[in-house]
Amino acid sequence: MRVSTTLQAMMLALLIGTGARAQIINKVNEAGNTVTAATNTISSTTQNINTAKSVINSLFGGKGKNTPTVAFAIGGIDYSDANLDNLKTAINKVKGVKKVITNYKDGTATIVVPYKGSVTELWDAVSAKEKQLFKLMLAQENTIVLEYQLKASNTSTTQATASKPGGN
Numbered sequence: 001m002r003v004s005t006t007l008q009a010m011m012l013a014l015l016i017g018t019g020a021r022a023q024i025i026n027k028v029n030e031a032g033n034t035v036t037a038a039t040n041t042i043s044s045t046t047q048n049i050n051t052a053k054s055v056i057n058s059l060f061g062g063k064g065k066n067t068p069t070v071a072f073a074i075g076g077i078d079y080s081d082a083n084l085d086n087l088k089t090a091i092n093k094v095k096g097v098k099k100v101i102t103n104y105k106d107g108t109a110t111i112v113v114p115y116k117g118s119v120t121e122l123w124d125a126v127s128a129k130e131k132q133l134f135k136l137m138l139a140q141e142n143t144i145v146l147e148y149q150l151k152a153s154n155t156s157t158t159q160a161t162a163s164k165p166g167g168n
Contacts, residue, residue, distance in 0.1 A: 070119050070142050072111040074134065077148040079104040083133050087111070090130040094122060119144050 138145035
């Protein structure tokens with residue numbers, strides 16, 4: 001009986017060892033999968049960074065150039081307003097401006113342009129015809145804030161008519 005007990009113990013040890021080896025192999029495979037996923041994430045992130053660099057370089061003049069930008073904020077204007085397009089065209093015609101980037105949210109248009117001069121030099125270089133529809137509210141550092149006069153006067157007229165005493 002002693003031999004069979006020893007044989008049973010050896011077989012049990014072999015089975016336990018086989019199960020433990022299988023668990024170790026599974027853990028190694030899981031670790032390999034984690035490393036592969038991390039490598040893929042790093043590769044994808046690197047591609048995204050390179051794409052972002054390419055876009056920035058194409059917009060703002062390439063490697064090594066750090067062209068300052070000027071941001072125009074124009075309140076009270078619709079994105080589809082022809083006067084906004086005219087203003088963008090006029091800004092784009094200013095010497096030293098190569099690209100005009102426009103964003104819009106909640107009645108405010110934002111125009112961003114790379115420009116090396118001061119904000120007042122840029123605004124002064126815009127044609128008087130285009131500037132007459134916009135009131136300069138702020139010009140400092142890299143920001144110009146404009147108020148669209150045509151929209152403001154239409155709103156004022158509408159409000160005055162609506163609140164006129166004796167009206168129906």
